[in-house]
Amino acid sequence: QVQLTESGGGLVQAGGSLKLSCVVSGDTFSRYSMAWFRQAPGKEREFVAAIRWDGYQRKYADSVKGRFTISRDDAKNTVYLQMNSLKPEDTAVYYCAGDRSWGQASNIHVYDYWGQGTQVTVSS
Numbered sequence: 001q002v003q004l005t006e007s008g009g010g011l012v013q014a015g016g017s018l019k020l021s022c023v024v025s026g027d028t029f030s031r032y033s034m035a036w037f038r039q040a041p042g043k044e045r046e047f048v049a050a051i052r053w054d055g056y057q058r059k060y061a062d063s064v065k066g067r068f069t070i071s072r073d074d075a076k077n078t079v080y081l082q083m084n085s086l087k088p089e090d091t092a093v094y095y096c097a098g099d100r101s102w103g104q105a106s107n108i109h110v111y112d113y114w115g116q117g118t119q120v121t122v123s124s
Contacts, residue, residue, distance in 0.1 A: 002026040002113045004096050009118030012086055016122070020081040022096030022115055029077040030054075033102045035111060036070060036081045038092035038120075045095070049081060050105035059105045064090075086122045093117040 008020040024032065035050035049070040050059045058070055069082040079096060097111035104110045 002098065004098060004113055004115035006094065006096050006115040006118040009094060009120045011121045011123065014086060014088055014122055014124050016086050017082070017084045018086065018120060020083070020094055020096075020118060020120075022079045022081075024077045024079070024098060024113075030074045031100055032098040032113075033100070033105065034070075034072060034079040035097045035099075035105060036079075036094055037097060037108060038090075038094045039117075040089075040092040043092075045108055047106040047108065048094070051079065052102045052105070053100070057102070057105075061106070083120070086120075088122045088124045091120060091122050093119050 003025045004022055006022045012018055033053045036048040037045050038048050039045040047061050051070045051072050067085045072079045095117045096115045098113040099111045
């Protein structure tokens with residue numbers, strides 16, 4: 001069974017940085033395209049960033065372009081989200097997700113596997 005475990009969330013001041021990690025177990029990590037989504041209180045879960053299974057394509061939400069970077073380390077079965085220049089509106093629970101497809105990377109419904117989430121809080 002595929003399991004995803006996020007870590008790295010926390011409280012940070014506006015303008016600061018955090019790096020989230022998501023470790024995948026239970027299957028061959030290099031087969032999976034990976035993504036980060038987030039959900040703020042009272043809002044729907046939204047796409048943040050995705051990276052293709054081979055690492056050669058990335059996709060970002062407009063709201064995080066130039067500030068967030070998604071990467072992967074297949075040797076460690078881990079996907080990362082480096083978040084810089086954080087804003088209070090980035091406050092949310094961040095989830096990693098995995099799927100073997102890529103064509104609809106920002107579509108929440110295509111992802112078969114999800115982590116439990118990690119809280120990111122940005123204070124003003």
